Amino acid sequence: MLKEESTGAGGGGNNWARVCDTCHAAACTVYCRADSAYLCAGCDARVHAANRVASRHERVWVCEACERAPAALLCKADAASLCTTCDAEIHSANPLARRHQRVPILPISGCLYGPQEGPADGDTEDRFMTQEGEETISEEEEDEAASWLLLNPVKNNNNNQNNNGFLFGGEVDEYLDLVDYNSCAENQYPDQYNQQRYSGPPKSYGGDSVVPIQYGEGKDHQQQQQQQYHHFQLGLEYEPSKSAYSYNGSISQSVSMSSMDVGVVPESSMSEMSISHQRPPKETIDLFSSTPIQVPSQLSPMDREARVLRYREKKKTRKFEKTIRYASRKAYAETRPRIKGRFAKRTDAEVEVDQMFSSSLVAETGYGIVPSF
């Protein structure tokens, strides 16, 4: 499904991975500055292992998102090498992504690869390439990507764990759906949102200290944000009349709970989210019946490709690790007494000890400092 469209939409060109300049078959994985050439793993190993001079050629990984440009930044959170364009695009998607720490990629030299054993399955799969260099997408990925392109009519099914085994609105969509909301919230309350959560030093009362944030540094950050808002607004011009900004309740809960990285939700789902609360009983749901589902065919090929690409990238880089937003709360939670894992009430003695510690600390420092990590 996607293969045909991805090949057909690009006007005959391959919009995904750049092919190796040497073998013209496999997807390139590194860019050699000295040779100004994009090379696949095999050709890189072969070319740069040929002699000592060649082995000293500085190469950089190709962007893992577009796979078409040399990576310029390494996102530590995603463990992904990204070109400047993709970096800007991905990390402007939402406030959480913006917090990812990125460092300039250092050139690599020497032999990058061990003995060539042919492309590993995982790598092949990861890059959606076959050994012949053709794009392939597994059925599972097709399904997931399709869930991107479709909407997720059962995404608000939080209270119903059992989706009848049908995960159409399950993990993937939950994961994917948040960014636009984040962007919406950010767009709606840009100043408040950012001032409260993402800027400024921790307050002196020693309360919640937000986990350190790495920005693009200095004044660029503000400029960056403004640019991001601008980009977002451009994106929203698609459906300006939708009440997509006024979500609350379970949606905002999802946002706060989902500290993992998030992806981009198809525009169509934004409008659907507002009616999802009124969805009929489960047994009457028919995804492809009379409900006003925006089918993929309504998307332009370019939109489709863009979404699939974003989906791929986010799937590749997503992490399910919990992100601690408030280190002080973590500290409190860790020191809090528990009974069978549940927080337990502190005894009077413990409270007294705490008060003694806190009062002595205040006397010494003038501040009630909460340990933070």
Added chain:
DNA sequence: CTGCCGGGAGTAACCACATTCTAAG
């Protein structure tokens, strides 16, 4: 082939409370 059982994996819920947010005065 079907049904039952046990083990493993995954996940929601629960708890207390300091901190933050919001609205009202």
Added chain:
DNA sequence: GCCTTAGAATGTGGTTACTCCCGGC
């Protein structure tokens, strides 16, 4: 507009209970 106050909301981690899946019989 600014300050204060009260109440609601939020977030935090370890354990438990529950569901689901899979393999063996």
